Amino acid sequence: MTRIVLVFLAMNALLLAQDTPPKNPAANNPHLGNPQSIRSGMALYRTRCADCHGLDAGGYRGPDLTAVLAGGATDERLFQTIRKGVPGTEMPSTTEPDDDILMIVAYLRKVGTVPASETPVGNAENGGRLFAAQCASCHRVAGRGGRIGPDLTRIGTSRSRAAMVREIRTPSEWIPPSFETVTVVTKDGQRIRGIKKNEDVFSIQVMDTRERIQGYLKSNLQELVYEKTSLMPAFPAGRLSDSDLNDLVGYLSTLRGADLTVK
């Protein structure tokens, strides 16, 4: 009888444990924005994380954390990933105190976001109009716009003002992977220009300028041209004045994600 009661209690305890929502210390992180905590978080990051994720959090053996942050990862997700690791990968779990992890999260928030002081610059309303006229045919925001250029829905959280200016004025200086320009020439002479989405020795996958995605076997091509210039046109001062650029960047800085959930 005693045994039955004990088993029953144990089962109850188990059920209760399952019902309890997982602890989320990141919901109230006292270290966010605290310069001293961020410095400690940086030291912890350097010794525990940097060997895999790179000293600049830009990824090496492990993923690019700046991209993870720009992709909308919440502090809770960051905390739980550090705490539990990622099974089946090289990312280990840790038994370190919550406080250490929260300081690392605070540090990552610092490296992964654009300082708030940078954002309120220019006339965002005019910038929005410029964007609709000049950029939206290629770039998507919150599910609307073109697809040949990078999706800019969260660009305000992942690019500094200086980086945006550089990428608008001289877009060919650095072209992100998956957006490099190629032209494939088929054996029947058809020329298809677009961006390279993937490639190996035998095949290439392309989104053409009409946004059609298609793979090509290299053995079926007459020619494959890797172009050094981005499909994005450069916008020098003659084409986009300093003042308009300022407004455009002001608008882009307001793009910090969108909730596309159907309510």
Place this chain on the structure above:
Amino acid sequence: MRACLTILLCSVTVALSAQTGTPLITSQDLLDGLKDSTRWLTYGGDYSSQRHSPLTQVTPENVNQLTAQWTFQTGTTGSFQTTPLVVDGVLYVTGYNNNAWAVDARSGRQIWRYRRELPEDWKGCCGAVNRGFGVLGDRLYMTTIDAHLLALDMRTGGVLFDVELVDYKTGYSATVAPLVVKDKVIVGVAGAEYGIRGFIDAYDAQTGKRAWRFYTVAKPGEPGGQTWPRGDAYLRGGGSIWVTGSYDPQQNLVFYGTGNPGPDYFSGAREGDNLYTASLVALNADTGQLAWHYQFTPHDVHDWDSTQVPVLADLTINGQLRKVLMFANRNGFFYTLDRVTGKVIIAKPFVETTWAKEIGSDGRPVMLPGHLPDEDGEKTCPDLGGGTNFFSPAFNPTTRLFFVTARETCATYYGYEQTFKQGEQYTGGATIRPRDQKNFGALRAIDPVTAQLKWEFRYTLGNTSSSGVLSTASGLVFAGDGEGNILAFDSRTGKNLWHYQLGVPIRSTAGTTYMVDGRQYLLVPSGSALTAFALPQRP
């Protein structure tokens, strides 16, 4: 009386095995290596680690007809880094998270599965991988990620003995495929990113009792100990063993490449050459006594483990037959060593290297300035992944070509002081990839006498490969790129003859090959699946 009983018991065991048809792998079978083409009995194919199969059914002329025959999905996470063993129609395979399987080599159907729970508090730098079984008698031997050595029953996967190499909680793990030599099982430990002191162990294959241990980090006061600072830095000195060595029966020596010193990047924590890290050690197989050593990278500060595969061959050099050991090192140099003396015969870069001008006549690298990682960072080629890494090379003794997957990469290395905490990562630095860096991988064929490149096949720009290489006597080489293809090449010219997209890039091995029922199979582990290829069956 006891002796009589023992003999009687042994006879009974042999008789039982014979009755049940279970193969008994003898020490002679291991010495014979790939002579029996239905088998693949050691990590490197045979003790020389040439990964050169005598099979000739698949040729440069018909390889383009190779067709997938079956796929075995493990259903586990993580990528294979294993070399499956093949014994008389059955594959013995180890995988991620302490899993292992016996699989029908004809059909890809599972026969048994073994799984050992991974401790929740286990930590490791580079994934819960395993590189394969060793075999002797009717027993399989595997290391576990929590630093144990297991003996499993070949028929059932049941555990016969379980011995702890060292406490995993102190940062150690084990991933290496055991090397069975005579009556001993030789293994090592990983964990140089966690401040361990590495070692190579030999265990009695029957009892699991430890026969000898060789520390890869010399203690002050012992030979080599003067290459470490005074104090206890050597206790965190690294020197992992995570890739299987080779064996020369004539000299009775085993050869192992050793891992990086710890901490990886911060030079100030360990002034000196740091013996026997980033080295090749030649040990007596019976006693573990050091016969000679050669240090590839004295005082390494770039995480360049020398845990690549030492490949043995006898080569005629300047009219003289030499016993050599060939080694493509993570530091970017290819070496041909005399394996009797440990002296360098020739050493040249096989990828872009910026840290050393050359290997001097005294065998030491002639260093170039500006390659000591510090707080400000310094750019060095190759990157921490190295000119090559743990992926097995291959050697064709007929054409005398050494085949290796090469990586053309650079990195900015940072080094800084770090307080050691037992069981925590201890690297003393980190790296970043320069934004304009365009990495690429290539399969390269090197003449080991001149260390000159004979041919190469470049993979797509922007990605490197971690695939091993397999060579066959019909004149084929198999290797994988970084995009998920397994490719076949003409071994004399490097011409690509066949490929198949596996969906996940190969890590570590390029597969093995074996005969069953008169058909030659190519077996390729990639991701968490095994795929077997063969020529179409004629009606």
